[in-house]
Amino acid sequence: MKYVILGGVAAGTKAAAKLKRCDRTADVKVYTKGTDISYAGCGLPYYIGGDIPNREGLIVNTPKRYSGLTGAEVFTGFEATGIDSASKTVSLKNGSGEAFTEAYDKLIIATGAVPFVPYVEGRELPGVFCVRTPDDAVATRAYIDEHKCQKAVVCGAGFIGLEVAENLMAQGLQVTVIDAAPQIMPNAFDEEMADYAKKQLRLAGMRILTSTSLTGIEGNGKAKKVVTDNGAFDADMVILAIGVRPATGFLADSGLEMFKGTILVDEHLQTNLPDIYAVGDCAMVKNAITGQGQWSAMGSTANLAARAMAKSINGEGTGYKGCLGTGVVRLLPTLNAGRTGLTEVQAKAAGYASTSVICVLDDKAHYYPDASSFIIKLTAETTTGKLLGLQVFGAGAVDKMTDIAVVGISQGMGLSDFDTLDFAYAPPFSTAIHPFVTACYILENKLDGLFDTISPSDYTKGAAKGYTVLDVQPAASIPNARWIDLSTVNGPLDGLDKDAKLLLVCAKGKRGYFLQNRLKAFGYTNTKVLEGGAFFNEVKVPRDGRKLSAEEIKRVKGLGCLQDKRYGDVFNVRVITRNGKLTTDEQIKIAEAAEKFGSGEITMTTRLTLEIQGVNYDKLEPLFAFLKEAGLETGGTGSKVRPVVSCKGTTCQYGLIDTFALSEKLHELYYTGYHDVSLPHKFKIAVGGCPNNCVKPDLNDLGIIGQRQPEIDLSKCKGCKICKVQNSCPIKVAELTDGKLRIAQEKCNHCGRCIEQCPFGAVTEAMTGYKVYIGGRWGKKVAEGRALGRLFTSEEEVIGVVERAILFFRDEGISGERFADTIARLGFDYVQDKLLNSKLDKKQILEKNVVGGATC
Known part of the structure; x- marks a missing residue:
């Protein structure tokens, strides 16, 4: 028996090997268009990503090795151009274009499929790749390395496209995936499941655009941009993974029965023509459940069906019963x-x-x-x-x-x-x-009706409208939902009628089911559990609370209450500390307040205040009264002096001043003492113990930094080859010049680490004190403050210049501008002169009517 097999990848080689094992006398010839046979097509994306290090890892067998193992003859570089079922011959041509015919007793068509490349401009530009053969994968990875690619667009969000996208991300590329279908992995997953996967891919950094069709590829000499009906996207390389089509064009006039390019076969993989079989990606098999035709372009289907076909030809087995789309x-x-x-x-x-x-x-x-x-x-x-x-x-x-x-x-x-x-x-x-x-x-x-649910698909379509959402998670997690502590449910729920429409939502579904079971026992008739819970679904509960006026929101904000935008009538409340310090009793009181009036959670702000989370508007006044019992107050918002912050000061190895003591004095004088004084905007003060700048004093409206100025006695400098002073300077401005130590005063930050380092006493302390910066700020428009042109040598001097800065800002600032804006408008020299040399009329300035512009 002479078998001719067209195609030498998965189905063709599997069929040939099994035919020879069933009948060692069979004459089996495999003709394949490519130079490789039996390669790992499913491994190509992982070669691109580097999991498979070399091309050889993709090649299951070489033609020579395969022939030695199986006894089948393999001819590479031969393309089939037609068949004649009457004469039982196949027309072929080799790589040189020479044509010939090959006779067969039985013909097996296993020509597979070819990538679908849409007819768009730019598809042939360098940098545009399909991923079908080992050469495709090798060329793709080489192009990435050679051109130092940073951005890739993958056209197609099926399995191959997403596998390639993941592996491109593993190579460090920014990846955009587009697909004309309304979901990723169409026909493989239902929409809500595909949407879950899309969300996870996006969270990992992959950009995904569905319902987006490729219309062109642009570039001067190589691909640089992908054009779609949903905009254009920069791309250093483009992957076309839109799909494949059966490689059956040469069979158009063969008489074979076909459907959309696939060859129709029975369960023995036999076509409508005698002694002709088809298997693999070029054939239409059946779905094992429905019995309907299904195209299964999968390596697994190709191998399984090819083996079953070879057995059937030899009178063994029962044929191929169909695929499941696995x-x-x-x-x-x-x-x-x-x-x-x-x-x-x-x-x-x-x-x-x-x-x-x-x-x-x-x-x-x-x-x-x-x-x-x-x-x-x-x-x-x-x-x-x-x-x-x-x-x-x-x-x-x-x-x-x-x-x-x-x-x-x-x-x-x-x-x-x-x-x-x-x-x-x-x-x-x-x-x-x-x-x-x-x-x-x-x-x-x-x-069985024991588990009544709303599916994620129905939930997104609005099926939960009119339901009261009950949060059944271990801790309250769904904004605006009523939290139910499952462990305490031993009877009807307060305030909920037994015919109320209740949607039970927990993390994954189990606790919702448990609550539903209990509520049914207590007579509740209309409960539903959201399948997949909050893990799978994005649960949003409309706010039922009152709508507070803008004026009222502004009022409570001035009391340190920041509105949680998710709710409307829920606030996070700032509790003022003394530069982060609290007594044990105060800590306990705040924790009790969080449990009693809020969500039970407390956060620390960058300004060393504490925020009690999730306080309902109705509980604000009781909360204030509760905190006041311990001498605690809320605040830290509005167009006022904000709570003062500082670094660790003398508890740090580099600290030069007692920042806690100074900041507490400033806090008492100007946060507490000026609490009712409105300014054009907020005014932040920070105290740093040394030029290490840990609390970024120069990025505050006013910043204070401890200083130690060194002084050199050249008569004591020995010009040592290894200078301890030079080595101790962290910013490298101390150096030996002409055998003597020099410190560049204009560059020195006065950290004092060089002082007393010289064993001969060449470097001593000239002055210790404070440098004051003005006009810094964080946020949307970062500004670095500038230092006033003198060193302040006492706390009293610092306290005085801080007050003058506050008064000056109140007097000459414009509503809505930060101190940095005031300085920029009036000029630094003018402001410095006012703060260092001028007398300000404190009484007159404090009597002015100033409208603040701070929004937080």
């Missing part, structure tokens, strides 16, 4: 995806009355170090519970979950058939009840 893909290092069978949409399109559920389950014992979650969607026939399909995401072994479903679907198993299956368990591998079994339990409960 696939698995790594989307990110921490996100894998798997699927098999029918999606919910496909099941309904095939005429099944089906039910689906989405659940989030532990992938192994939750206490095990690398435990994560599976996000599972199961679909089953509603009346029988027969398993129809699975979709799964997770950081772990999604292939294992998928393979269990493959077996179940292939054997016609129902959900309950899995209930007591003895799957493997140990904490590093699984949960005591396997997560697949748990998913079946959940869908069984839904089918």
Whole structure:
């Protein structure tokens, strides 16, 4: 028997090898267009990313080695141009264009598929790649290295496109993925599952644009921009992963029965023409569930079908029963995806009355170090519970979950058939009840009416409108929802009628189910659990509270209450500290206040104040009274002097001054003492103990920095070859010049670390004191303050110049401008003269009417 096989990658080589094993006397010839055979097409993205280090790793077999192993003859570089079924010949041509014919007893067409390249301008520019052969992958990686590519656009958000995108990101590129379909991985996952994956990819830094079609590629000599109907995107390289088409163009006049370019075959992979078979990406097989035709351009399908075909030709086996569309893909290092069978949409399109559920389950014992979650969607026939399909995401072994479903679907198993299956368990591998079994339990409960839910898809379409959302998580986490402590629910819920429409939302779904079970027992008739919980869904609850006026919001803001924009009538309340200092009793009081009036959480601000989180408007006044009992007050907002901050001062090895003592004096004098004095804008003060600038005094409206000025006695300088003073200078402005030590005074920051370092006493302290900076600020318009032109030698002098700066700003500042703006408008020299030399009429300035412009 003479077999001629057209195509030498997955299906062709598998068929040839099995034919020779079934009949060693068979004459098997494989003709393939490329130079490589039996290569790892699915590994190409991982060569691009570097997981597969060299091209050889992609080649499963060379023609010579393959022929030696199997006995089949392989001819590379030969392209089939036609077939004649009547004469049982194939027309071929070699790389030189020489044509000839080859006779066969049986012909196997395994020509596979070719990348679909849309007819757009620029598609042939250097830097535009498909990913179909090892040469494609090698050229892509080489181009990245040679051209130092920074940005890539991947056209196509199917498995291959997303695999390539992930591997390009692994190479450090910024990646944009576009797809004309309204979702990623179309036809493989239902929309809500695809949207979850898209969100995770975006969080990882991948830009994804769906419903976006490629219209052109631009570049002068090489690709530089991708043009779409949704805008243009810069690209140093472009990957076309839009899809593949069956490589069957040469068969147009062959008489073969075809559909959309695929060759129609029966379960033995036989075509409508005698002794001609087709297998792999060029053939249309059947779906094992529906029996309908399905194109399965997968390496797994090609290998399985080719082996079954070879056995059938030799009178063995029962043929190929069909595919399930099984696939698995790594989307990110921490996100894998798997699927098999029918999606919910496909099941309904095939005429099944089906039910689906989405659940989030532990992938192994939750206490095990690398435990994560599976996000599972199961679909089953509603009346029988027969398993129809699975979709799964997770950081772990999604292939294992998928393979269990493959077996179940292939054997016609129902959900309950899995209930007591003895799957493997140990904490590093699984949960005591396997997560697949748990998913079946959940869908069984839904089918039996024990688990009433709203699906994520229906939730996004507004199915929860009119429902009261109950947050069933261990701690309150959903803004505007009513939190329910599950452990305390032993009867009806206060304020909720038993016929109220209640949506129960927990982290993943389990606690919602537990609460629903209890509430049903207490007579509640209209509860729903949101499938997948807050883990899978973006839960938003409309605010039902009163709408506060702008004037009232401004008033309470002046009391240190910052509105949480998510709620409208909930605030974070700032509690003033003494430069971060609090007594033990005060700490306890604030913690009690957070529990009693807020969410129980406290945060620290950059200004060394504490914020009690989540205080409802109605609880603000009781909170103020509660704090006042301990001598605590709120504030730190508005167009006023803000709480003073400082560094560690003398508790730091470099500290030159007691910053705590000075900052507390300034705080008492000008935060507390000037508390009712409005300024044109907020006025921030910071005290630093040395020029290390840890609290960034020069980025405050007024900053104070401790100073020690060195003085050199040249008569004591010995010009040592290794100068300890020079070595001790952190900013390297001390150096030996002509055998004598010099310190560049205009560059010296007066940190004092050089003082007394000289063993001969050449460097001593000339003066200690304070440098004062004015006009600094953080935020939208960062400005570095400038130092006043004198060194202040006492706290009294510093306290005095601080007050003059505040008064000057109140007197000559304009409403809405920061002190930096005032200085820029009037000029630094003018302001410095006013602060150092002029007398300000304090009484008159404080009597002025000043309107502040601070918004926070």
